[in-house]
Amino acid sequence: MSGVVETEPMASAPSPLDAPEEGRRLAVVVQAQQGMEIALLVPDTPLVVGRTEPSDLQVHDRTLSRQHARFMLAGDRLLVEDLGSRNGTWLAGQRIDRAGIEIGDEVMLGSVLACVHVLAPTGESLGIDGEEGFLRRVNEEAARARELRRPFALLVVRAKPVGDRSPHVRDWLAAVREAIRPFDRIATYGPGAAQVLLPEMGTEEATRVAQRIVASQGKEGAQLRVGVAAYPDAGSTVEALISLSRDAVNRATAERPVEVEGTRGFADGEVLEDDALVAGRAMREVLSTVERVAGARVPVILHGETGTGKEVLARALHERGPRRNKRMVRVNCGAIPKELVESTLFGHERGAFTGAAAQQKGVFEEADGGTVFLDEIGELAMPAQAALLRVLETGTLCRVGSVREITVDVRVVSATHRDLEAMARDGAFRSDLFYRLSTVVLEIPPLRERVDEIEPLSRRFLARANEGNARAVQGFSPTVLERLRAYAWPGNVRELRNVIERAVVVARGTLIDEEDLPARVRGAERPARAAVEWEGPAPTRTADVPVEGEGEDPAGVRERVEGYEATILREALEAAGWSRKAAAERLGIPVRTLSYRMKRLGLRRPGRS
Numbered sequence: 001m002s003g004v005v006e007t008e009p010m011a012s013a014p015s016p017l018d019a020p021e022e023g024r025r026l027a028v029v030v031q032a033q034q035g036m037e038i039a040l041l042v043p044d045t046p047l048v049v050g051r052t053e054p055s056d057l058q059v060h061d062r063t064l065s066r067q068h069a070r071f072m073l074a075g076d077r078l079l080v081e082d083l084g085s086r087n088g089t090w091l092a093g094q095r096i097d098r099a100g101i102e103i104g105d106e107v108m109l110g111s112v113l114a115c116v117h118v119l120a121p122t123g124e125s126l127g128i129d130g131e132e133g134f135l136r137r138v139n140e141e142a143a144r145a146r147e148l149r150r151p152f153a154l155l156v157v158r159a160k161p162v163g164d165r166s167p168h169v170r171d172w173l174a175a176v177r178e179a180i181r182p183f184d185r186i187a188t189y190g191p192g193a194a195q196v197l198l199p200e201m202g203t204e205e206a207t208r209v210a211q212r213i214v215a216s217q218g219k220e221g222a223q224l225r226v227g228v229a230a231y232p233d234a235g236s237t238v239e240a241l242i243s244l245s246r247d248a249v250n251r252a253t254a255e256r257p258v259e260v261e262g263t264r265g266f267a268d269g270e271v272l273e274d275d276a277l278v279a280g281r282a283m284r285e286v287l288s289t290v291e292r293v294a295g296a297r298v299p300v301i302l303h304g305e306t307g308t309g310k311e312v313l314a315r316a317l318h319e320r321g322p323r324r325n326k327r328m329v330r331v332n333c334g335a336i337p338k339e340l341v342e343s344t345l346f347g348h349e350r351g352a353f354t355g356a357a358a359q360q361k362g363v364f365e366e367a368d369g370g371t372v373f374l375d376e377i378g379e380l381a382m383p384a385q386a387a388l389l390r391v392l393e394t395g396t397l398c399r400v401g402s403v404r405e406i407t408v409d410v411r412v413v414s415a416t417h418r419d420l421e422a423m424a425r426d427g428a429f430r431s432d433l434f435y436r437l438s439t440v441v442l443e444i445p446p447l448r449e450r451v452d453e454i455e456p457l458s459r460r461f462l463a464r465a466n467e468g469n470a471r472a473v474q475g476f477s478p479t480v481l482e483r484l485r486a487y488a489w490p491g492n493v494r495e496l497r498n499v500i501e502r503a504v505v506v507a508r509g510t511l512i513d514e515e516d517l518p519a520r521v522r523g524a525e526r527p528a529r530a531a532v533e534w535e536g537p538a539p540t541r542t543a544d545v546p547v548e549g550e551g552e553d554p555a556g557v558r559e560r561v562e563g564y565e566a567t568i569l570r571e572a573l574e575a576a577g578w579s580r581k582a583a584a585e586r587l588g589i590p591v592r593t594l595s596y597r598m599k600r601l602g603l604r605r606p607g608r609s
């Protein structure tokens with residue numbers, strides 16, 4: 001619901017309120033749970049707000065009476081009067097029958113907020129926000145939309161260049177203003193473009209507004225093109241929506257002057273190269289940025305909590321770009337012993353140091369023509385940061401023990417769960433390196449903010465676990481899915497995968513039941529305990545191991561679970577180059593717990609007795 005209700009044709013009868021600013025118009029703006037309504041307030045004409053006919057402004061909110069309250073602009077006074085409503089009309093916390101109000105006063109009609117606003121006049125002053133003010137409003141709108149599960153849309157409008165000149169926004173902004181609602185916000189975006197915020201509008205309606213804007217071009221002589229990106233269809237963060245609407249307007253042509261950002265690029269349900277699933281909006285959105293930047297050489301930082309899929313995205317970046325036929329070499333910066341960082345990254349000559357029995361290429365040389373994925377970049381030691389900066393700046397490196405410069409062509413993708421910018425501010429990370437690496441920063445939301453992905457991901461993990469364990473579990477009992485959605489997933493997608501795989505292993509029926517979930521996921525324990533569940537001097541169980549006597553423990557289950565646990569620990573240790581400290585960090589458990597479990601499960605680094 002949205003639109004402008006005119007109580008009668010706009011009379012331009014002057015009112016004292018109008019007098020100081022010619023052309024000023026007032027409106028009652030009503031904001032209810034399901035949307036926003038606005039009605040022009042005509043001098044000396046009552047405007048009734050209520051739930052049904054014959055109210056002038058109808059808002060279908062059950063806390064409103066049929067005819068709830070009357071607004072009136074009488075002379076230079078604004079009045080509001082309750083019409084005997086059940087839930088009352090409230091001003092500054094007081095229930096009122098009749099009161100004088102000021103422009104901007106918040107009047108509560110039941111639980112509906114009403115305000116009298118000055119409308120942006122047409123003409124010279126168009127009610128344009130500055131870039132900062134506009135962004136603030138978009139952020140506020142995004143927060144509101146998320147909370148109330150409502151849509152909103154962003155438009156970017158640009159005029160087609162005439163000859164070699166791009167018409168200036170001031171030549172056509174009035175046309176945009178006319179096509180939108182009075183409370184929609186506009187900001188200029190450089191001299192040739194404007195951005196528009198359309199609260200409460202989904203993709204379809206926003207597309208119609210965009211078409212109206214394009215149709216209004218005749219008046220100003222400028223041929224306008226519009227890009228549309230709406231929350232939640234196109235994206236779920238402000239940054240994504242802004243960049244998607246800009247991309248959309250760049251695609252617009254004379255034949256298709258309105259371009260709408262929907263769900264281009266990666267489709268829901270698509271399986272990526274490394275078997276990861278595009279399972280929901282957030283992932284699609286991040287991947288649409290991946291797709292845009294995959295072709296370029298610009299460095300990318302993937303920022304997100306552990307297990308959110310940073311490596312999956314690094315792989316997608318590599319595979320979707322022109323370097324896909326060369327290697328992507330991953331290095332875990334946190335797992336390389338300090339004294340070996342340079343030789344790992346840049347290689348060494350034979351005899352360069354004790355133990356360097358043969359010449360060896362480093363990851364940068366190995367990845368020549370491809371991608372280097374610097375995982376846990378925040379853990380890189382300072383001297384190595386300096387060396388890395390040199391390679392990035394010069395495109396050349398020297399192996400340890402050599403002065404010969406080797407030219408390499410690599411794209412650098414880094415990942416971290418840390419706030420590198422803050423680290424750079426605090427001097428814990430070189431700021432010049434941070435700026436080099438962070439041309440594009442991709443934020444990967446935690447799984448708890450990607451609830452729509454939980455079911456499709458769970459089903460995929462279930463299918464994989466069935467294959468891997470020769471099981472035939474059919475699905476989930478309905479309450480299990482509820483539990484999975486409600487849990488906070490501090491370990492993100494990795495934790496979800498582990499929980500589902502474990503549930504498949506221990507499930508007794510054809511469906512996974514609540515009892516197949518670890519206690520923390522069942523809600524039997526507070527989620528905050530999840531990360532410390534393996535703590536304790538001599539744990540008799542892990543989070544995922546059933547306790548003896550806790551329900552039935554059929555023969556073989558314990559062995560299977562322990563086998564499974566050993567696999568997880570071994571994977572983590574291998575990924576961390578068998579550094580216990582780094583592996584424990586990856587797993588979110590204390591080192592001593594890891595050591596204890598390794599001993600119990602008989603896990604040893606290959607080649608060590």
Ligand SMILES: Nc1ncnc2c1ncn2[C@@H]1O[C@H](COP(=O)(O)OP(=O)(O)OP(=O)(O)O)[C@@H](O)[C@H]1O
Nearest residue numbers: 275276277278305306307308309310311312493494
């Ligand atoms: N969309 C997805 N579909 C299927 N599996 C996924 C998806 N995203 C992540 N995973 C799985 O979750 C696990 C963690 O993913 P990944 O290693 O990419 O996370 P990460 O953010 O790099 O973690 P860390 O910071 O701990 O290294 C992997 O097993 C990965 O295959």
